[in-house]
Amino acid sequence: MSRQLILSRRTLIRTGVVGTGGLLLSGCDKLFENPAFRSALESGEDLHKASQRALGRNALAREFSAGDMSPVFRANGSREGAGEEYRRHLAQGFANWSLKVDGLVERPLAIPLTALRQLPQRKQITRHDCVEGWSAIGQWQGPRLAQVLDLARLKPEAQYIVFHCADFYRGRPYYESIDLVDAFHPQTILAWQMNGRPLEQQHGAPLRLRVEKQLGYKHAKFVTRIEARASLDGLYGGKGGYWEDQGAYAWYAGI
């Protein structure tokens, strides 16, 4: 009798603990499906952007010395560009490749890679922070994005710079976007060189965006076309980037 009682009490406690935990968890999951609650949580992103812009709009990301660099820089996301055209350019060492700049610009451009290499260059050793939590330090070189945008002359209504890429991730084209504050930041460059060598395919050859104060998924690889836009509406899912549209990742990835 007493043994039975103990057992049932133990079962009761266990059921209670597991049950409470389960309720709590499914409650959190349910709550997250509520649009009002979810958008309240997601408004944290606006706070991050506002506070970081208020405190460090023009701050430079830390730069490191050659001795601080990662021995091996991990490649993530797409390791290969997609399509016949990309493979042809890759085989030719991108000798006949050019970057398109269009959208809300006075002078749409097609800039050959050789021309990008001849623009004034910025070289920086920075830390790449992935949203997953890992970091790698590497050296990047290329012209500032601001120089390219100035050549194309942005129209006054341009608010966002969109990067269209030559890679497909899980069957969909990759793209990213930043606003003009980040686009004209002195460390925002179009890197064609990494660790002193032309960009490897796995790191986004021939051209990769570096937007140093944000997380890795903003640093679009395989950039083929830069488009100036007034709004992100109508760009694929409308949230401004592949991961923003596919996985609810924050557009402002400074944290």
Add this chain to the structure above:
Amino acid sequence: MGKLESPERAQGGDLVRRHRLSTRLWHWINAVTLLVMLMSGLMIFNAHPRLYWGEYGANFDRPWLKIGTLQNTRTGEYSGFLQVGDARVDTTGVLGLWEDGDGRQQRYAFPSWVTIPSRYSLAGARIWHLAFAWVLALGLLAYLLWSLVNGHLRRDIHITRREWSPRHLWQDVKQHARLRFPKGAAALRYNALQKLAYAGVLFGLLPLMIVTGLAMSPGTDAWAPIVTELFGGRQSARSVHFICAFLLVAFFVVHIVMVVLAGPINELRSMITGRYRLPKEKGQ
């Protein structure tokens, strides 16, 4: 409900005012916030279940802590493990290899019953974690400022010189170990160990959680690099963030055990309504 005795004249058995509204409010907001932060944090950890020291650290670098899944080359069987330094512990069923609610085998580090969201989602966990981070930081700031103004810190948390003496601390440790809790009006005051625990959380662990969290943000690192440098790099800050989280879990466990031992109904009531019945003194 009986008349409230003023603390100066209170004796064992009396109902007295114990916790201020600000303390009670912050306590419960914090309880929810810390739980959400911990569980969403464990999900974020699942995206890269390895910790490093220094500025950088990724798959090619050596982690000091790792949770993962192994396959036995002979039997083909999988197992989960936790590795710290060179020591490896089998954690099959809990970490690295576990069964979800539908009976399917999963290989993420932390299992679904301790993560928010319960199903793998780094993006979802970040939305929870980074929104509640504001509640934690602003809540702590408001509470500390208010407690400074209303004298809570000076009166209740401040550790006096006498209490710092090794002999006094040892006395407190012995009393705690024997589960001898103060009776009567003495129960109104925190003893040295309690003060140390609460001060350690208020001025140590919680601020460290916030600062190491900020140290991981590439945006913050740009305008306040000293924060990241202070910890010896971003990956070190991430490790300290993780360690402090588990020290907070340890605090929580001890806290709950003490509440249960000291009389859970009375203690809970004092943190909800603010009223606390003083334990009866011997011979009373």
